[in-house]
Amino acid sequence: MSEIKPAPCRIVVCRDCCCGSPKVTGVDHAAQTARLAESAPVRISECLDVCDQANVIVVQPSAAGRAAGGRPVWLGLVNDPDATEDILGWVRDGGPGLAPLPDILDLYAFNPPGRP
Template sequence: MTTPPPPAPSRVVVCRDCCCGTSKLPGVDHEAQTARLRQTVPTRVSTCLDVCDQANVVVVQPSAAGRAAGARPVWLGLVNDPDATEDIVAWVRAGGPGVAPMPPILDLYVFTPPHRRGAG
């Protein structure tokens, strides 16, 4: 008898392309941010997410349990300091969207990407 795989966890997508993760944002340690996310939570690095005015962009995707509770991906923009990265890590480790309450400070980073405006 095989054991079913564990439910899909909350995940992070971090944009690293034309604006996010580049020298266009001086003083931001993009490599350290990416490394911190990768070492602590399931992370995927993406090419351009087409919201360059919000660089650095991090999308927190809900876990299977979060989706079952009705959660949708949460888009966070201007994530350019280590404290914000740590808040994201703590939230994802606690369960992420639909499972754990988002730290109130992250409300400052939430935005609706253009392709989602007006959707459902």
Template sequence: MPGKPSPVGSLPCRFVVCRDCCCGSPKVSGVDHARQTARLAEEAPVRVSDCLDVCDHANVIVVQPSSEGRAAGGRPAWFGLVNDSAATEDIAAWVRVGGPGVAALPDILELYAFTPPRRARSGPLTDAG
């Protein structure tokens, strides 16, 4: 089972990876998209999404907070231009220590963090499930 086990009744952090027209495609060269997704799945569940409508930030990874993080006020964290393994590792390490609402965002991840337009935020990532 991918990701770390969580206490009964709680949900772990989850990843959403964009894999459609730009993200996850040959348009973003030099990235092993399958390896990136597999690496993230080693830390937490991964959902592969169609276009998140922020193509100018390809490759996009969204970290949804755990139930503990959400209870503490954590909200989904959006990261763009995640086009190398070091950036993927930095995001995985942050999730490993708790992610949104639990652990402070490391300075290095500020380089990748962005606020998506309202139309992207109102999509499937706003649900709790």
């Protein structure tokens, strides 16, 4: 019998009208998405309606993180490989609810309109 593993952090990547498009120059969007998928399940989303923050990545807590009070963290202007690596490090450490948001990622975090 195989052991059921708890649900990991999940990453939502906006890839629509602005995010993931030539409008955000100098970013290899496919490579960024592939790199994120190496450490966590990734879901590609259509427009998340925060185009002024392109490229947007949302880190959703794992089951354990949610049980510990973690909530999705929205990160905007994720337009360089170092930021992507910082996100991956945080996800590997446990992500929302299990690991504190690194100070460097606090620079990218934002509350989208209409969400607490």
